[in-house]
Amino acid sequence: MRVLCCLDGTNIEEISKAVSTLLQSEARTIGLLYVIDSGPQGEMERQRERFLRPPHPPAPRREQMRQAEIASAQDILEEGTRYLPGGERLQREGRPEREIVQCAADWSADLLVLCPRSPKNPGPPLGPKSVGHVARFVLDHAPCAVLLVRGIGTGSHL
Amino acid sequence: MLQFFHVPALTTTILISLIALLTLAGIMVRPFKLNEAMIALAGAALLLILGLVAPLDALTTLASDWNTFFFFLGMMSISALAEAAGLFDWLAAQAARLAGGSSRRLLLNTFLLGCLISMVLSNDATALILTPIVYTLVTRLRLPVLPFLFACTFIADTASFLLPVSNPINIIILSSFQLDLWTFLRLLFLPSLVVISINIAFFFWLYRRQVQGSFDAKRLPSAAESIRHQGYFRYTCTILLLVALAYIIASALQVPLSLVALGGAFLLLTGALLWKQLTFKDLGKQISWSIFGFIGGMFIVVKAVENTHLTAQFGQLLIHLSAGTSLGAVAVGTAGSAIGTNLINNIPMAIVMRSALGATGHITAAARLGFIAATMFGCDLGPNLTTVGSLATILWLLILRRRNLDVSGLDYFKVGIMVTPLMLLAGAITIWLLLL
Numbered sequence: 001m002r003v004l005c006c007l008d009g010t011n012i013e014e015i016s017k018a019v020s021t022l023l024q025s026e027a028r029t030i031g032l033l034y035v036i037d038s039g040p041q042g043e044m045e046r047q048r049e050r051f052l053r054p055p056h057p058p059a060p061r062r063e064q065m066r067q068a069e070i071a072s073a074q075d076i077l078e079e080g081t082r083y084l085p086g087g088e089r090l091q092r093e094g095r096p097e098r099e100i101v102q103c104a105a106d107w108s109a110d111l112l113v114l115c116p117r118s119p120k121n122p123g124p125p126l127g128p129k130s131v132g133h134v135a136r137f138v139l140d141h142a143p144c145a146v147l148l149v150r151g152i153g154t155g156s157h158l
Numbered sequence: 159m160l161q162f163f164h165v166p167a168l169t170t171t172i173l174i175s176l177i178a179l180l181t182l183a184g185i186m187v188r189p190f191k192l193n194e195a196m197i198a199l200a201g202a203a204l205l206l207i208l209g210l211v212a213p214l215d216a217l218t219t220l221a222s223d224w225n226t227f228f229f230f231l232g233m234m235s236i237s238a239l240a241e242a243a244g245l246f247d248w249l250a251a252q253a254a255r256l257a258g259g260s261s262r263r264l265l266l267n268t269f270l271l272g273c274l275i276s277m278v279l280s281n282d283a284t285a286l287i288l289t290p291i292v293y294t295l296v297t298r299l300r301l302p303v304l305p306f307l308f309a310c311t312f313i314a315d316t317a318s319f320l321l322p323v324s325n326p327i328n329i330i331i332l333s334s335f336q337l338d339l340w341t342f343l344r345l346l347f348l349p350s351l352v353v354i355s356i357n358i359a360f361f362f363w364l365y366r367r368q369v370q371g372s373f374d375a376k377r378l379p380s381a382a383e384s385i386r387h388q389g390y391f392r393y394t395c396t397i398l399l400l401v402a403l404a405y406i407i408a409s410a411l412q413v414p415l416s417l418v419a420l421g422g423a424f425l426l427l428t429g430a431l432l433w434k435q436l437t438f439k440d441l442g443k444q445i446s447w448s449i450f451g452f453i454g455g456m457f458i459v460v461k462a463v464e465n466t467h468l469t470a471q472f473g474q475l476l477i478h479l480s481a482g483t484s485l486g487a488v489a490v491g492t493a494g495s496a497i498g499t500n501l502i503n504n505i506p507m508a509i510v511m512r513s514a515l516g517a518t519g520h521i522t523a524a525a526r527l528g529f530i531a532a533t534m535f536g537c538d539l540g541p542n543l544t545t546v547g548s549l550a551t552i553l554w555l556l557i558l559r560r561r562n563l564d565v566s567g568l569d570y571f572k573v574g575i576m577v578t579p580l581m582l583l584a585g586a587i588t589i590w591l592l593l594l
Contacts, residue, residue, distance in 0.1 A: 009300050040293060040303050043570065047285055047311055050541065052194055052503075053446045061290050068297040075300070120302065121368045 004031040004107055005084065006100050006114035006138075009076045011149075015113050016083035018149040030087035031107050032080040035096040036069045069093075097137035105143045113147045114138060125150070171466040174210050177201055178463045181455075182502050194503065195448035198455025211462040219461040220454055225414040229329045230449055232419025236401065237283040238444035239426035242436045243394035246275070246283075247384035250291045254299070255381065259372040261301055262362070268292055268306055269358050272313035277320040278402045281538075284314035299373040305365040308573055316357045316581065318538045319346045323405045323415055327508045327537045334512050335530045339409035345531040345592055349585040353539065356584055360577045390433040397425050453505060460509045469510065473517035476529065482521050484593045487528030492586040495536025496578075500544045508537045524593050531589050539585065543578040544571055 003023060005015045019030065045055035056062060077089040090107065092099040104112050117123050117132040124130050131139070131148070139146055181201030185194050205211045220227075240246065253271045257264035276284045289310040296306045318325035322332055322342055332342075362369075385391045401422035408418045430436040463469055476494065480486030491511075498507040511533045518529060 037303075040307055043307060043311075044289055044293065047289065050503075051282055051286055051446075052449050052452055052505075053286060057286075057290050058444065065290055065294050065297070068294040072297050072300055118302070118368075120370075 001027055001110045002029045002031065002108055003111045003113060004033055004090075004100075004104055004109035005080070005087070006096075006112065007032055007034045007076055007080050008096075008115070008118055009034075009072070010118050010120045011115040012076075012080050012083050014115055014119055014149045016080075018147065019084060019113060022147075030084050031090050031103075031109065032077055032084065032087040033090040033092065033100065033103055034073050034076050034080070035099040035103075036073050036091070036093040037096050038094050041065070097134045097141075100134070100138050101141045101143070109144050111145045111147055112138060112142050113149060116148050116150060170210060171468070173208065174205065174462045174466050175468065177204050177208075177210070178459050181459050182506060185502050185506060193448055195451035195455065198452045198459065198506075200455075202455040202458035205458060205462045211458060211465065215461060215465070216458045219457050223330075223333060223453075223457055225333050225416045226326070226330050226453065227450060228414075228416030229323075229419050230326055230453070231445070232416055232421075232423045233280050233282065233323075233326065234445045234449075235423035235441060236398075236419060236426060237279055237287060238441055239423065239430055239436065240279065240283075240394055240398060241287050241444075242386070242430060242440075243391045244384040244386045245391065245394055245398070246287050246291050247379075248381050248391070249275075250288065250295055251379055251381040251384050254295055254378050255375070257373075259375045261369045261371055261373055264296075264299075264301070264373070265305060265309060265361065265365070265369050266358065268309045269313050269354075269361070272310055273317040273320070273354060276314055276317040277324050278398070278405070280323060281314040281318040281325050284317075285311060288314075295379075298377050298379070300377070301373055302365075302368045304569065305361065305369050308570065309361055311570070312357055312361070312542055312573075312577075313354070315539055315542045316353050317350065319534055320350045321405065322409050323419070325534075325538045327504055328534050329415060330505070330508045331512055331530065331534050331537075334516060336412060337527075337530065338412060339406070341527070342409070345527065345589055346535065348592060349535060349588040352588050353581040353585045356581050357577065360580070364573065364576075387433050387435055390429055390435045393429045393433075394426060397422060397429070453509075456506045456509050460506075460513050463510075464513045464516075469513040470517035472510075473514035476514060477518055477521055477525075480525065480529070482525055484522070484524040484528040485590050487521070487525040488532045488586050488590045488593070491529045491532025492536040492582055492589075495533045496540030496543060496582055499537050499540035504537045504541055507540075508533070511537065528589065528593050531593075532586065535585055535589060536582070539578065539581060542581070543574050 001023065003019060005019060007015065019028070044057070048055050048057065057065075073091050077091065081087050081089065090103060092103055100112065100114070103109075114135055116130055116135045123132065130150075135148060139148070178201065181197060184192070184197035184201070188194065188197070202211075202216070206213060206216060249271055253267035254264055257267050272284045272288060275288055289307060292306050292310050293303060296303050315325075319328060322328045322339070337345075401418060404418045404422070405415060407413075408415055427436075427438075427441065430441075431438075460469065476490055480490040495507060495511055498510070501507075515526075515529050515533060518526060521529075
């Protein structure tokens, strides 16, 4: 079974626990996906346009932001492999919800594992608002089964 | 063209109004993603070609606003030269270090740093230079990005009426209405502190779950890493301190602030050239030249409307709505400017309001002061309502959202619509109380 774990830098503990509990290690191929969110860059571009400036910041500043994003992504994926050894690292860039769905298709995932929200921002434990917009989009559009893992401490984990 | 024919005054008025409205609508909608400057200049060119505004009249208008143009030039140059010295990176690194590993303290320090930069170097510097630096920093620290990004964006406008130089809008208004520094501070400094406090408190409440715990201080870049050249960095800090001092003295003595901005920019540029940190060409690339076209175009369009006495009638309408009282003046001035600034950009709104307020001569001094202070307040803080731009942009984002496209610009809007009316109300009440 090809299991694609969607990391956000805060949820590796929850995801690795769920995967280890539910799936035997010999029966699974793990993919660790981290998406560099292009949303904040878009916000900054809009902000620059509001101040009547070209949308992109100067090249050195762009490069500085890019380096920080890549370093952070590698760090998160590195952490992922510590929890789920042997996992294939997959790094994408764009709107997370879209990239997750696309990557699941490209990687031929059988199961997508993600948290309904960042465990740092859990929201209400139950009900429609307990699922954030990224998870909601993935549930609606995923080409495979989806496992939503609720944060540790929110009662039911699965 | 029309000056060769006898055109009734009513036709002239209708034509000018039509062109002005089309220009403003163009700025709101930006068809084919046209630059706002192109639209404003096209409106001005059409008025000139049709003879609806005399070339000499247009030239006189532009020349009389030299302080605004030079202030924009000086302000953008100073920010670019300070950025080249690594000052903003250094300040952000220091703010992070002083947070002592606490995420919440880092958010507070981001706000305070934004206040400081907006106060001395204008809101442009905070929104355009500090924001990407803070983004880089919090990405490295693996903290949630949006609260910090929003903090920079909001505080840029919220702290933009601490001093006259904190927002170029203030310069546009003040170039027509001479307010001494004491009056400016008396009417706007305390409201600034009130709205800054509300802004910070609201963010701490809104992001109480996301921004908590600690961060790994080992991920922080060293402050020394930010400094590209020690000599130029120290020189920049010294010059900026002198510029800040000169701004205050010039405001107190009512000397045009553009002279200080240009003087500071010249000194910084001399240092940058001496230490080979930046060339003329580099500096030229950092300056948004289209802003001058935009402001110039808008000055001419509004001048044409002013000649038809429509702005005077708008001014009379404002007086009528305010009932000539200071409370009414503050309420109408704040609400009108804040709404207008979200419909079009805050620069055209400030120019329109300036022209309208020019026709409010026969009201009490308190009401007049109330209008002037409220216009600056509304035009400076108003953009926080929709933040990502005008209401037209927001409507477009809402349409996209309906089509199931996730547009995170709406996240800004949600925060803006929650906190900005509260800040506008609290600030307006404070201004009114200070007028009593």
